[in-house]
Amino acid sequence: MCSTCGCGSDENVSYHQPSSHKHIHEHTHENGHSHAHEHSHDHSHEHSHQHDHHHDHSHDHSHEHKHEHSHKKTVIDVEKDILFENNMLAQRNRGYFAAKNMLAINLVSSPGSGKTSLLEKTLIDLKEKLKFYVIEGDQQTTNDADRIDATGTKVLQINTGKGCHLDSHMILHALETLKPENDSILFIENVGNLVCPAMFDLGEKERVVIISVTEGDDKPLKYPDMFHSSTLCIINKTDLLPYVPFDIKKARENALKINHHLEIIEVSCTKGDGLQEWYDWLNKKVGH
Amino acid sequence: MHELSIAHSLLSIIERSVPSGNKGTVTEVHLDVGTLSAIELDALVFSFDIIKDKTISSKANLIINSIQGKGKCRSCGSVFPIDKFGEACPECNSFSIDILQGKELKITSISIED
Numbered sequence: 001m002c003s004t005c006g007c008g009s010d011e012n013v014s015y016h017q018p019s020s021h022k023h024i025h026e027h028t029h030e031n032g033h034s035h036a037h038e039h040s041h042d043h044s045h046e047h048s049h050q051h052d053h054h055h056d057h058s059h060d061h062s063h064e065h066k067h068e069h070s071h072k073k074t075v076i077d078v079e080k081d082i083l084f085e086n087n088m089l090a091q092r093n094r095g096y097f098a099a100k101n102m103l104a105i106n107l108v109s110s111p112g113s114g115k116t117s118l119l120e121k122t123l124i125d126l127k128e129k130l131k132f133y134v135i136e137g138d139q140q141t142t143n144d145a146d147r148i149d150a151t152g153t154k155v156l157q158i159n160t161g162k163g164c165h166l167d168s169h170m171i172l173h174a175l176e177t178l179k180p181e182n183d184s185i186l187f188i189e190n191v192g193n194l195v196c197p198a199m200f201d202l203g204e205k206e207r208v209v210i211i212s213v214t215e216g217d218d219k220p221l222k223y224p225d226m227f228h229s230s231t232l233c234i235i236n237k238t239d240l241l242p243y244v245p246f247d248i249k250k251a252r253e254n255a256l257k258i259n260h261h262l263e264i265i266e267v268s269c270t271k272g273d274g275l276q277e278w279y280d281w282l283n284k285k286v287g288h
Numbered sequence: 289m290h291e292l293s294i295a296h297s298l299l300s301i302i303e304r305s306v307p308s309g310n311k312g313t314v315t316e317v318h319l320d321v322g323t324l325s326a327i328e329l330d331a332l333v334f335s336f337d338i339i340k341d342k343t344i345s346s347k348a349n350l351i352i353n354s355i356q357g358k359g360k361c362r363s364c365g366s367v368f369p370i371d372k373f374g375e376a377c378p379e380c381n382s383f384s385i386d387i388l389q390g391k392e393l394k395i396t397s398i399s400i401e402d
């Protein structure tokens with residue numbers, strides 16, 4: 001069991017690579033272990049100062065019956081972010097991406113909003129110009145990784161088992177296997193879930209939240225944490241607008257109420273509308 | 289339910305904060321939790337109680353200090369309490385608000401008794 005980042009469910013996490021049909025696990029884990037352990041040990045020694053408070057409760061005024069209720073209570077100052085393990089490893093990933101001049105993008109949405117569809121289009125349309133890698137996060141199956149593999153892009157599937165989000169520790173292990181080249185773009189498709197992945201920094205530069213017009217224009221209000229922590233919002237499936245009561249102006253307003261920095265792009269992955277604007281955004285982010 | 293992973297992180301931080309050789313019982317775990325931290329407190333306490341069994345924290349109670357969210361309006365500069373994202377500035381109705389406080393999720397101290 002891996003206790004490096006306290007994610008707890010690591011024994012159920014597995015890594016698969018479609019093109020090589022490998023099932024990767026043990027070795028990478030051991031490497032990660034020894035290293036991260038050193039870290040955490042240093043930390044807890046530095047930061048936990050111990051204070052011994054002796055509470056001698058002898059409220060007795062007569063000297064005859066002096067009971068000594070000296071139960072010892074030790075208060076240890078911890079002063080640590082509960083997610084510090086995840087945040088620390090996310091910083092490590094961030095340093096890795098920076099050193100390799102990589103752009104890492106975390107894609108989040110409800111199940112079925114079109115994360116994999118957007119990736120398939122993007123990888124096919126831009127693969128001559130840019131170098132891509134993909135990490136797929138799903139509880140079960142390698143279906144999404146197989147779809148990415150079919151585009152000719154190097155991909156690693158993480159199956160989180162019961163886990164409802166990816167964390168920075170899983171990404172760290174995935175990178176050991178994926179071994180991305182410098183100057184590339186890494187897409188991380190998170191587990192379809194608009195709640196839990198919001199809290200877990202993976203070390204990404206950009207967080208892209210996708211909603212589709214079949215979901216309701218109040219989605220940003222219902223799941224504010226995700227919209228607050230994202231840098232770009234993609235509204236997908238605009239080809240279905242004639243058939244659903246989705247007020248796109250209202251959806252934009254709602255998203256901006258939650259996060260006034262948020263950029264918003266409307267696309268249809270199936271029809272191709274708006275994809276150029278998304279590609280322009282990507283190119284701007286890699287500095288082309 | 290990310291509160292379960294949070295509870296696991298909590299356990300491992302506690303374990304590593306108790307000095308080796310200390311045979312006492314962890315009785316209190318003090319947390320600072322902001323109202324904008326995306327944590328359901330009930331779910332956190334529930335998760336922690338489930339997984340603390342047979343650990344050094346099996347007798348520990350979570351003592352939560354809730355930290356009121358605070359926002360600052362970019363348009364008019366006023367500072368005001370907020371409980372959730374997407375609330376307008378009470379002075380000028382603007383939604384351009386920066387969060388000053390309320391995203392805390394921190395373990396401040398633990399108490400160990402003999």
Ligand SMILES: Nc1nc2c(ncn2[C@@H]2O[C@H](COP(=O)(O)OP(=O)(O)OP(=O)(O)O)[C@@H](O)[C@H]2O)c(=O)[nH]1
Nearest residue numbers: 110111112113114115116117192236237268269270
């Ligand atoms: N009409 C329409 N359907 C779309 C569009 N984009 C995706 N879909 C469909 O929506 C369904 C889900 O798309 P995916 O790309 O698998 O969604 P996802 O977000 O990766 O889903 P999970 O990984 O399961 O969370 C598929 O049936 C797609 O064909 C679109 O622009 N228009």
Ligand SMILES: [Mg+2]
Nearest residue numbers: 115116144189
């Ligand atoms: Mg998918």
Ligand SMILES: [Zn+2]
Nearest residue numbers: 361364377380
């Ligand atoms: Zn104002």
